[in-house]
Amino acid sequence: MTTPPAPFSPEQQQPAAPAKKGGALLKKVGGIVVAIVVALAVKLGLPYLTGDAPVHAKAGECVTVTGPDNDPKVDTADCSSGKADLFKVVKVVDNTFDVEKCADAGELALAQQLDSDKFVLCLDKVAK
Template sequence: MTTPSAPLTPEQQPAAPAPVKKGGAALKKVGGVVVAIVVALAVKFGLPFLTGDTPVHAKAGECVVVTGSDNDPKVDSADCSSGKADLFKVVKVYDDTFDVNKCAEDSEQALAQQWDADKFVLCLNAVKK
């Protein structure tokens, strides 16, 4: 007959397995990607509308105020009788083009604008105060 072995000391006990994580890191990674996509879509489609950075596609006869630099003009709709500085009346609109030379006979100035696939040229005359 054999004698039973002595009980194991705490140093001899097998280590307990580490707790299993249930996809927490993967869920955080997917959540981060989803947040990045939502932010990108908000910037692309929502932010310009909220900040008013969308080009004004005015019609002939309407008035606009043009501010900003020549390389980055800002166009806002305006009342033709407002007397604002930089007030212009839209003489003609050419859609689906950037050819500002089309305005040569119609107006004093031309302004090409684009918003996504929508591109157009506004032919403008300054409104006299």
Template sequence: MTTPSAPLTPEQQPAAPAPAKKGSAILKKVGGVLVAIVIALGVKFGLPYLTGDAPVHAKAGECVTVTGADNDPKVDTADCSSGKADLFKVVKVYDDTFDLNKCGQELSALAQQLESDKFVLCLEEVVKK
């Protein structure tokens, strides 16, 4: 038969974990959510500008180059005398629409959206000299 062991002294008892502070846990959760929101907004609004994929809202009289696929064109402003391939002069800009018919039959039309602004660029090809 065995004898029961002597009770542990307070120094020998295992330390109980300190209770977690509720405010600290809530603050960490809120902080994590805020960081996620900031990252999502940065990707949505900042990334196109950093990578150069943001649409160009050119003005009438400016020249642009248009490259890329028809369903995903890339538009960049350019010097009208540059002689670059795919160089177009912006003849007219229609804001708050995607109606490509506004440019008529004689001009090329390109619908673009920059954040909440939508617009159509009416383009005339610049003839190379």
């Protein structure tokens, strides 16, 4: 014959904790909010942090144009730098992507967009 186990002392007995219904929901909502914030930061902020944001140069400034024709990178530069691919901005046409607006000014037209601002840079090659 075996003896029954001894009953638990009051210190050993712990009542079951009530389930937290709002905790799981709060974690899910918090996770979704964090995901949205990260996605917006990457979408809106990453080009500015990496320097890939388009440059809205002014007439008279110089820029370098590098990269492929379908994704050119434009950076401001010193006009006396003597860099390859150095262009002077002859004219800036705002609120359009129409590169034909540069037909009377410059040898190269480059359409750009910065946030909701769209514009065309009319450029002339800087002689070395």
